[in-house]
Amino acid sequence: MLNDKRIIVVMPAYHAGRTLEATWRELPHEIVDEVIVVDDASDDDTVAVARSLGLDVILHPRNMGYGANQKSCYTEALARGADIVVMVHPDYQYTPRLIPVMVELVASGLYPCVLASRILGGRALEGGMPLWRYVANRVLTLAGNILLGTKVSEFHTGYRAFSRELLQRLPLDANSDDFVFDNEVLAESAWLGCQIGEVSCPTRYAPDASSINFSRSVRYGFGCLATGLAFRLAKMGLRGDRRFPPSAGSKDPASTGPASTI
Numbered sequence: 001m002l003n004d005k006r007i008i009v010v011m012p013a014y015h016a017g018r019t020l021e022a023t024w025r026e027l028p029h030e031i032v033d034e035v036i037v038v039d040d041a042s043d044d045d046t047v048a049v050a051r052s053l054g055l056d057v058i059l060h061p062r063n064m065g066y067g068a069n070q071k072s073c074y075t076e077a078l079a080r081g082a083d084i085v086v087m088v089h090p091d092y093q094y095t096p097r098l099i100p101v102m103v104e105l106v107a108s109g110l111y112p113c114v115l116a117s118r119i120l121g122g123r124a125l126e127g128g129m130p131l132w133r134y135v136a137n138r139v140l141t142l143a144g145n146i147l148l149g150t151k152v153s154e155f156h157t158g159y160r161a162f163s164r165e166l167l168q169r170l171p172l173d174a175n176s177d178d179f180v181f182d183n184e185v186l187a188e189s190a191w192l193g194c195q196i197g198e199v200s201c202p203t204r205y206a207p208d209a210s211s212i213n214f215s216r217s218v219r220y221g222f223g224c225l226a227t228g229l230a231f232r233l234a235k236m237g238l239r240g241d242r243r244f245p246p247s248a249g250s251k252d253p254a255s256t257g258p259a260s261t262i
Helices: 020-025 046-052 066-079 096-107 131-148 164-169 181-191 214-235
Strands: 007-013 034-039 056-059 084-087 113-117 160-163 196-200
Touching (some): 007 020, 007 096, 020 046, 066 181, 131 181
Parallel strands (some): 007 034, 007 084, 034 056, 113 196
Antiparallel strands (some): 113 160
């Protein structure tokens, strides 16, 4: 716990058998109350590794998608009484050592959502991020900030902390079961007038780290643009969208100011 807040770490897992243990060992176990692994029908030893570490594993009977995995993660964490939920991928691309800082920003009431950005610090390429991913990240983040009225450095990180209150307000079931789920969550947070904090996260690409292929990345990119356009049309009152209900979008997300940087 931190500041009397129950902290649950969720790991949406798929073929993470080679990296799960390294991720788990780097967790700040002194403040993390529980770790939940949701396995999306991996056919490697992900589940065996997780259970060997004494972790609670939730199994999807079939591969349901990255977004569906996160839905299971957040639903289960809230059902177990989490005050703060941290999602970190078990592929060891992100260092869990940032969790205390991220949790503190949420627990203090400063930000209901905190992202670990690979772009802050300016060393993403040095950390191994492929150039085409870096360029796509920057272009899509710029487009997202324009469409959503936000000022974050990266929309596409898979390392996030949320307050219980925010997760309960997000219409998660309205979101995609695929990778664009990540972008939809941030768009919905902006729609609610939520301030989004950020911390700088070292970039670490390795052969064992999971990654979507180019064709799925293109589909993800168009999905992000579609989400941003849907947000803007809903804000202008031109098109309804259940992800952006009128009663919740009265605050202009631009009025929340820039994200914090550490």
